Amino acid sequence: MTSRGGQRNARVTPDSKAASTAQAVGVTIAKENHPPAQLRNSGTNLQYVSTPKHGVADAKALAGGHTGKIKVRDGIVVLRNFLDVETQRWLAEICFSMGDEASGAQTGTTGFYQLKKSDKGNGMFKLNMGTRGRMIDSTSSFPPRFAELCVQCLRAAQEVDDTMPDMEPNTNLINFYKPDANFKWHKDSENPQLVKVGKGKPVVSFSIGLSCDFGYKDHYESEEHETVRLDSGDVFIFGGRSRMIVHSVLRVIPHTMPGYMRKHMREGRLNITFREVDGYLDPTQFPRYRVTYDIEDTGNG
Ligand SMILES: O=C(O)CCC(=O)C(=O)O
Numbered sequence: 001m002t003s004r005g006g007q008r009n010a011r012v013t014p015d016s017k018a019a020s021t022a023q024a025v026g027v028t029i030a031k032e033n034h035p036p037a038q039l040r041n042s043g044t045n046l047q048y049v050s051t052p053k054h055g056v057a058d059a060k061a062l063a064g065g066h067t068g069k070i071k072v073r074d075g076i077v078v079l080r081n082f083l084d085v086e087t088q089r090w091l092a093e094i095c096f097s098m099g100d101e102a103s104g105a106q107t108g109t110t111g112f113y114q115l116k117k118s119d120k121g122n123g124m125f126k127l128n129m130g131t132r133g134r135m136i137d138s139t140s141s142f143p144p145r146f147a148e149l150c151v152q153c154l155r156a157a158q159e160v161d162d163t164m165p166d167m168e169p170n171t172n173l174i175n176f177y178k179p180d181a182n183f184k185w186h187k188d189s190e191n192p193q194l195v196k197v198g199k200g201k202p203v204v205s206f207s208i209g210l211s212c213d214f215g216y217k218d219h220y221e222s223e224e225h226e227t228v229r230l231d232s233g234d235v236f237i238f239g240g241r242s243r244m245i246v247h248s249v250l251r252v253i254p255h256t257m258p259g260y261m262r263k264h265m266r267e268g269r270l271n272i273t274f275r276e277v278d279g280y281l282d283p284t285q286f287p288r289y290r291v292t293y294d295i296e297d298t299g300n301g
């Protein structure tokens with residue numbers, strides 16, 4: 001398959017062009033009239049709803065002056081403010097340039113959007129997962145710096161968590177959430193067998209734009225969960241014994257766009273995840289390839 005990364009790289013456009021592309025697919029670019037951005041949380045921003053055995057110590061470890069590489073427990077690391085401003089802007093630019101394509105048989109491409117059922121040839125599009133747009137493609141379809149950033153984050157995570165397994169990303173899944181959107185409880189279950197023996201290759205997940213509350217727990221049936229606030233520039237990594245956590249984006253929090261991103265992305269939250277999916281991935285399957293989920297409630301899965 002032709003590397004779309006190359007073509008797409010060439011198509012990275014300034015905001016004005018992005019705006020006109022967005023209009024062409026029937027979406028609105030956020031107006032620049034938001035309240036002042038909420039500054040990054042300082043100090044403890046892992047909020048433990050429950051106090052699991054590892055919770056208290058980790059919450060303390062977060063208190064002011066921490067390096068920003070936080071081991072939450074074996075197999076879960078949060079890298080606070082790890083992606084610098086230029087990197088966040090660049091990632092957003094590429095993702096929106098790629099994501100402005102509509103997914104589906106009608107267009108033969110993938111992106112955050114799909115044609116509305118009611119479309120009568122007017123090109124009316126909506127986010128393909130309701131309040132969230134999802135785009136999946138092979139890592140090699142993106143500029144090589146995507147994979148390099150992923151590996152850099154993984155190495156940083158391994159510095160603080162020696163149980164974190166290695167991985168080489170081959171699949172990028174990008175979510176674009178509207179403000180207030182959520183993503184229901186689910187597991188990313190590409191290879192449960194490997195997870196059982198503690199070899200779960202990590203998922204590396206970047207947050208850009210609006211903040212969110214990310215929840216996780218070990219079992220669907222648990223009534224308690226932990227909540228991690230993820231802000232723009234944070235990276236959340238889960239692998240090894242934590243690879244099969246049940247997790248959810250509980251809520252994307254409106255009005256938390258950092259000032260430096262306002263003119264660089266549409267109002268919402270961009271989440272870029274990297275995975276190594278085991279086995280041979282037939283590139284000709286793209287864009288039809290889908291990561292499989294165990295979804296408890298398929299409402300917004
Ligand atoms: O948006 C996020 O932080 C998580 C996304 C997610 O869980 C997924 O795509 O499987």
Ligand SMILES: [Fe+2]
Nearest residue numbers: 186187188247
């Ligand atoms: Fe997930």
